[in-house]
Amino acid sequence: MILRLFNTLSGQMDDLLPADGAVLRMYACGPTVYDYGHIGNFRTFLQVDLLRRTLHLFGVPVRHVMNITDVDDKIIRNAAAAGIPIADYTPRFEQAFLDDLQSLAVQRPEVLSRATAHIPQMVHLVQQLAARNAAYRTDDGNWYFRLSSFPDYGKLSKKDLEGMADGARVDVDEYERDSARDFALWKATPAGETGWDTPIGRGRPGWHLECSAMAMEYLGESFDLHAGGEDLMFPHHENEIAQSESATGKLFARHWFHVRFLLVNGRKMSKSEGNFFTLRDLLLRGYKASAIRLALLSVPYRHQLNFTFDGLLEATSAIDRLRTFAARLRAAQLPSGSMPATMAAVAAARQSFLEALANDLNTAEARAAIFEMVRQGNIALDADQLLTEDRDAMLHLLDDFDSVFAVIADHDAEPTRAAIEWARANGQLDSVAPELIAADSLTDAEIDARIEERNLARRQRNFRRADQIRDELAALGILLEDSRDGVRWKRR
RNA sequence: GGCGCGGUACCCAAGUGGUAAGGGAGAGGUCUGCAAAACCUUUAUGCGUCGGUUCGAUUCCGACCCGCGCCUCCA
Incomplete structure (x- = not known):
C-alpha cells in the first residue's frame, strides 16, 4: 500500500x-x-x-x-x-x-x-x-x-x-x-x-x-x-x-x-471560555485514555473535530464493543477449518481498512470497515458457524487495526492511576471523580470477598441480600456482571 | 478586508453522478432469579436553501443563508 x-x-x-x-x-x-x-x-x-x-x-x-x-x-x-x-x-x-x-x-x-x-x-x-x-x-x-x-x-x-x-x-x-x-x-x-x-x-x-x-x-x-x-x-x-x-x-x-484544530463544544478552546482541558483533567474525570485516543483519532485529520464529553462516551462504548469481540474470539472453542464466505468478508474488510488509511488517513472509514467485520463475526459466532481459520483471520485484522489505532489492547489502568497520583501530589484531589477514589479505596481482594459473599447469598436464593451487595459495590464504581463462567467485575 | 473549511438521521460521522457506510443513543428481541453485560434486529424517499446542467444530483455549477478556522503567541 x-x-x-x-x-x-x-x-x-x-x-x-x-x-x-x-x-x-x-x-x-x-x-x-x-x-x-x-x-x-x-x-x-x-x-x-x-x-x-x-x-x-x-x-x-x-x-x-x-x-x-x-x-x-x-x-x-x-x-x-x-x-x-x-x-x-x-x-x-x-x-x-x-x-x-x-x-x-x-x-x-x-x-x-x-x-x-x-x-x-x-x-x-x-x-x-x-x-x-x-x-x-x-x-x-x-x-x-x-x-x-x-x-x-x-x-x-x-x-x-x-x-x-x-x-x-x-x-x-x-x-x-x-x-x-x-x-x-x-x-x-x-x-x-x-x-x-x-x-x-x-x-x-x-x-x-x-x-x-x-x-x-x-x-x-x-x-x-x-x-x-x-x-x-x-x-x-x-x-x-x-x-x-x-x-x-x-x-x-x-x-x-x-x-486541523479541534473545537470544544463548538468553540475554539481557551482558558477564558472555560472549555480548556488537559489530558489529566479528562483522566481525573474518569474518562479512559483509550477513549480519549479514539475520540481524537476518529475524525479525519483535515476536518475540524468538535470535542465533547458525549464523544468520549461514544468512544468508550465503541472500544468496549471491540474489546468484547476480541475476547470472545480468543475464548471461543471452534472446529478447525474455514468458511469461504467468512474468509471473503474478512478479506474485504481488510481491503477497505487499508484503502481507507491509504486515502489520506481516512480514519472514520477505516474504523467502519472493522466494525462491519465485528458484526459479521458476532453473527457467525452466534450461529456456531465460525471456524478456526476464520477466527485467526479476524484476529489478525484486529491486530493490524490496533497497530494503528492502539485502543483494543487495554492499558487504561495505568494512566488513570498515574493521574490520581499526580493529583494527590499536587493537592488537586478535589478535582478527581468520586468513583475513581472510591474504587481505588477497595483492594481487589476485598472486592473478591464481597463477591464471594454475594455468590453465597445467590446460591441460597437470598436475592435480596445479593442485590444489596451489588448495589453497594456499584456505589463505589464497581460493576458486577454475572455470566455462565462466573462473576466478572470492573471498575467504572 | 484577504485566505480556507464545513452544513448528511436524536448525537458523532463516511461517502458516491444512479438513488444514503460505521459508531453512539433510543426501541424491539434473545439470554438472565432480577439486573448488568453481550449479541441480533430496527431508526434519513432524505443529505442547509433556491436555481441550473443531466435520462438521473446528496454528489457537478451558480447564488444565498448559517457555523467555524487562519491572517497575532497558539497544536
Missing part, C-alpha cells in the same frame, strides 16, 4: 514515499514546555502518531524527529514568575508531556531534540544566512531574516506578501527592522537574562530558528515530511522554509502535513 496524503505545499494529494527509497524522514513540531498539554495539542500529536503507525503498517521505515522547545518568551516569563531558572522549570513539563504521550499510547519519535542543546547549530544557520545577505543585525543586537531576499515566501500558506500588507494586523514592536514583516532569528538579551554568549552576540533563539536547525541536524538539508498543527503553517512553517532554503539553496521539506 502507498499512502496518498494531502500535501499543503503542493495543494494536492501526493504519494508519500521516502525520497531515498529507504527511510522516510519526518519532522514534527513538538511542544513548548511551559504548561501541561491540552487535548488540542494531543489531537495533533495523535494524528502524527497515526501517520507514522500507518507508514509502519505499510512497510515504510520511519525516522521521526520531534523538538522540545525549552526556551521561549512564555517559559522565561513563567519561570521568572515562579522565581526559578528555566533549566529547573522546563524539565517538569517536558516529563509531564512525555508521560501524557505514553498514556495516549503515542510512540516515541526516534529523536527528541531540545532547543537549548542546539544553540551552536542555530548560530551557524544565522551565519550562513548572513553570508548570503539574507540576515542582518540591528543596532540593538537582534538578528532578522530579510524577507525581501526570499521571493518564494508564502508558497506554503498561499499568502501574497503584497496582499498581507493591507487589512491584516501587522505586528509592530519595539525593534528596528528594515521591513515590518522581517522576522526575528536571534533576540539579543542583556547579561542577567536568559541567553547564550555566541559569535553572533549574546542572545537567545527566535522561535522558528530551532526547528530549521534541528531538522537539518538530524534529517539533512532536505527531507520527506514536516508536520504540525494548522496554526503553525503561517508564520512558523513559512519562516522555517524561508530561512532553511535561503541557507542551503535546497528544498527544505517535500511534503507538509497539517492537522
